Amino acid sequence: MLADTWHLFHKYMIITLRMPLWSLFTLIQPLIWLIIFAQLFGHFVQADRYMDFMVPGILIMTVLFGSSWSGVSLLREISAGTVDKMLASPVSRVAIVLSRVLHSAVQVIAQAFIILVVAWLMGATISMNPIHVLLGMLLIFLLGIGFAALSNGFAITLQREEPLVMIGNLMTLPLMFFSSALVPERFMPDWIELISLINPITYAVEGVRAVLATPVDLTVFARGLGIMALFAAVTLAWAVTAFKSLRD
């Protein structure tokens, strides 16, 4: 299974590296948000360092935008016949899902890293301590796995591109705003704060914030990491089950 995953992952990486422009395109949106939000809300919120507060949120946003494409490309592979070709071979079914999700997560990490560097160049105070960055990226990686798995799972259950893209869009913004990604909790109405408590994004954002912003808080990070690990495990299990039951 691991060897199968590696070979398929390798294939997806080759394809991605042959089309670097595509990866850059998905970066545009978070970059725009980074600039607009920093300029716009920076004055609005009156927090002295809104930029520092917001950067982890933008990183998470990059993950959501990036990983929601994974399901779309699965549908493309199904319609192109590539998935059938894999299924007719003895390759492990788990490896097919796993390789896709891993590929998406790695892609998202690279994008998040670029955003991080841009934000740093724009003057955000970010702890560039390699260990902190690494921990932050680990959390982002798990979140990326979780959302890529969700996207693949939805792709298999919905089986059409249009509703999948719609769900992706529909989920992304509310998930962002029902969390403390862009707005600190103290500005939230109670009901939004309540929702934010069950939103995994909240814990991801706070976890990332806890290592990248000063002061570093490893307890909050550990909580975020734990929740993300659980989230990734559950969604992955769901996606694999959905994929296995795909045989008509």
Added chain:
Amino acid sequence: MSEYAIEIEGLTKIYPPRLKAVDGLDLTVREGEIMALLGPNGAGKSSTIRILSTLSGFDSGRALVGGIDVDRDPEGVRHTIGVVAQKTGVDYFLTGRENMTLQGHLYRMKKADIRTRIEELARHFELEASLDQPVSTYSGGMTRKLDIATALIHRPRILFLDEPTLGLDIRSRKGLWSLIEDLNRNHGLTILLTTHYLEEADKLAHRVAIINNGRIRIVGSPEELKNSIHGDSVVVLFEEAGAQERDFAVLLKKQGIARETVFDGNHLHLYVEDGTASVPQIMAAAAAAGVQVQSLSLARPSLDDVFLKYTGSSMLDGGEEPQEKWWHQWAGKGGGNWKKWAAKWQESESTEETWQGNEWVDAQGRPKGNWGDDPQWQGNEWVDAEGRPRSDWSAAENKKRRGRSS
């Protein structure tokens, strides 16, 4: 080892609630032969191939591939077979070599073995020059060749080809035929292919199995099948096939001019002892009966005549490719529109056609030609634009129609 590479008994595949894609299909393919499943789109060819290649489950019956039970040991079957689906499974962004290497890895082959096998296959399929080019630069024929080469990487004994030359130009098609023939003759590969091209089945296959509505109607070598229709085939075209024309057909048979008569829309197919001698007789009889003949043509029986004889409809009708074929195949699980269409299908009664005496009759014993007169079908959505009743459509057309209404 059994002398059969593939044994299928009573295979049935039902898309819930009631659409039978494969309906009690029986077929045996001998070790080392090329067998063609010939039938219109939607006849159950692809479903059969998908079941045999473990991509699809089935509801009842038994299928052995290479002596291995498809249901009990799909893993074992996967190692034995190579599959080339209708949709090309190769990755456009990878080179030919990368595609083949990946496939080799998926079959857990050793690196060195993969390398030698790629050289072998590239030589056989004349792909050496473009092996390191991305597939997106390949022509349709080359892509198809690469697809087949990829499917052979692990040296399977049995190869499934689903419409191998669909959409190719004549030159690539002929080139592919000789390559497929060579695989069979010089490498002993058993090949089961599906096609709706009469010529392909005729030229390539040792034996042809005619499939319609999920069932095998007859199996035999192309020659045997064509010889089963004695003499020549005469096709008479009428303005419309009414009662008068039908009486005329009965008359021809009674007078011994035609041995068999089959209506296909406004075409009347006559099977006669000697074509040239019978044409004047037919024209004279038409004049005597006061029937207007629009045109008349004479030919040696083709596989289409065989198809017509055993299924009651011509393959040349409704040869269009249904849209979203993959979607139907994948729609069995997890929502989608499939259930809706299947329910629609259920509303319309399934019609069993049987050959009775000299006419095709339906389950109620009405002759086929009269089905359209039944008010039950008229003004109903299953009557098509030309007013032909549903029973005249091929299954492919039904599928197409269902697809269109989505």
